[in-house]
Amino acid sequence: MRTDPPATPIRQSRPFGGTTAFLWTEVLVQAHESLAMATSMVTQTVLLVFVYILNPGLIGVALIGAVLFSAFTLGQRVLNEAAYIRIDHKANDLYLAGPMTPEGYFLGIAGGILVVYFAPIALLGTLAVLVAHLSLTTSLALLGLAGLVWLFAASIGYIFSTFFRDNRAIWAYASLFFNVFGVLPPVFYPLGFFPVALRPVALLMPPSAAAALLQSQIGATTLSTGQTELALFGLIAETVLVFLCAIYWARRTVRGP
C-alpha cells in the first residue's frame, strides 16, 4: 500500500465543464440511427402536404412553422435520450460521479441531438427562405427564434426526463406533450385563424409565439405592439427561466429528484 497522494492530475469541475466532449459522445451515439433523422421529419411533412392541398398560399407560413415545430420536438428527443441513458444504461452515474458538470451533461445531450438533427431542419429552413421569400433579417430572426424554441424545449425535455422511472411511461406521455403544444397552437397556420380569446395564450407558448413573430414579419399576421412585446419578451423570459431551471435541476438531480 502506498501512503503518498495519488499522482493522477485532478481537474476541478468548472461551470459547463465536459459539455463539448459529451456533446460529441452524443453525436457519435445518435449518428448510428441515421434513419431517425428522416423519420424526425414525418409529422412536419404530412402537415405541409395537408396545408399545400388545402391552401397552397399558406405553405410559406407552414414551412416556417415546420422549422419551429422541428426545433420544439427536439425536446422530446432530449427527454427520451436522457431517460434512456439514466434508466437503461445507468450511464448518468458513470458521467456525473466525476469532474464533468451536471449542466455539461444536460447540454451535451441537448447539443448532440441538435447537431445530429440539424441537417433536416436546415433543409426545411432553406425551403422556408426560398418559398416565403424571407429577407436576410427575417431569415436570421427565424434562426434565432428557432434557437430559443429549441433551448426551451430541450430544457423542458431534460427536466421531464428526471421524473420517469420506466421508459414505457415516457412513450405514453412525451409525444403527447410535444405534439399537442407544437401542432394545436398556430404554428403551422396564421395566428388570425386562432380564437381571439385564446390568442394571448398562443403568444405565451414558445412555438406559437415564435411563429406569430415570424408571421408578422412576412405579413401573414398583424400583431399589435403589445402582442409583439408579449410574444418576444415572453419567449425570451420563458426560455431563460426554463433553461436556468434545467441547470438547477440537472445539478440537484445528480443525487436523486
Place this chain on the structure above:
Amino acid sequence: MSVEPLWSENLRKTYTVKGMPPVEALAGVSMNVHPGERVALLGRNGAGKTTFLRIASTLLRPSSGQIRVFGHDVSEHPERARPYIAVVPQEGKPFFHLPPREMIYTYLRARGLSRETSQSRTEEAIERMGLAEFADRLCITLSGGQRQRTMVATVIATQAPLLFLDEPTIGMDPFARREVWASLRDLTAKGSTILLTTHYLDEAEALSHRLYIVERGQVIVSGTSDDLKRSVGGTLKVSLPQGATEVESFRSFGEVVADGESLTIIVHPERLGELMELAVRRRLTATVGPVTLEEAFLRVVGRKIDED
C-alpha cells in the same frame, strides 16, 4: 479535517416513499479507507452496500452523519469531491452504439483529460483489460461480460484517486475477472484507492486489503479476511461426512454445523490433532481444509440474523 480518501461517521440513510413505511438502508455506518487500499464492502442483497457506495460517490444524499472524500464533505459540497472519483455503477452499461475504444476515449475527454492523455490511457486500458479483439466493434454486438469489461476499463482508464466499483466483475468469466483484479492491483500500486462491492467472496479475498461486512445497514465486522475467518472460532474446517450423530462429542472444539448426516467443525489449528484422534476413535472419516471467506461470511451474517 480528515484527508483520508474516504471517511464516514455514523452515516444514515432512510428511504421514504409516500404511503409506504420508511426503510432504513444505512443505520450509522462509520468507515475509513486509507490511501492505496483496496477495500471490499460485503453483505447480503439489500444490506446497504450500494446505498453507501452511492452516497460516497455523490449520487445520493445521506439522511444524517458525515462523509468525506479526500477531506471534502460529500453531503455539503459534492462538486468538490467529484474530481477525485470515478464509479462503475451497478448494472451500468456502455453506450450500445459506441465501440469500447470510443466509449473509453470520449469518457476520458468528458472528464477533462487532454486528447493525448485520453488517447494513451484508452490504448493502455484496452490492452490491460484484454479488449483489443473487440475494441472497434459496437458495444451492442458484445456479450454481457465484454460490455462489463468495457465499463470497468472505462473507469480504470481515469486513474482517478478514488474508485468506486459496484459489483465490477459481474457476468465476467474467470479469466476476465483475474484481468480486472490485476488492473486494480496496478492502480492501487500507482496510488489510487478502491472501494468495491462484490458477491464473489473469492474476489473479495484475493483483492481486498480489508473488508467490511454490512448487515441491515450496519457494519457488523471489519478487518482483513483472516480477521474475519478467525472471528468464527478457527481457521480450519473439519468435515465428517458421517458425523452428525456425534454433535455433542465435537462441540467443545468449536462451532459445529450438522447438515443431514455430515458434520462440520471450525477449529483452531492447535486443537486439530486432538479432534482427529477423537474422529479416529469414533471410526469417522475426516477431511481437513481451510475455512473459506464464504463460510466465515455465512456464519458471521447468520449469527447476526439469529440475534436479530
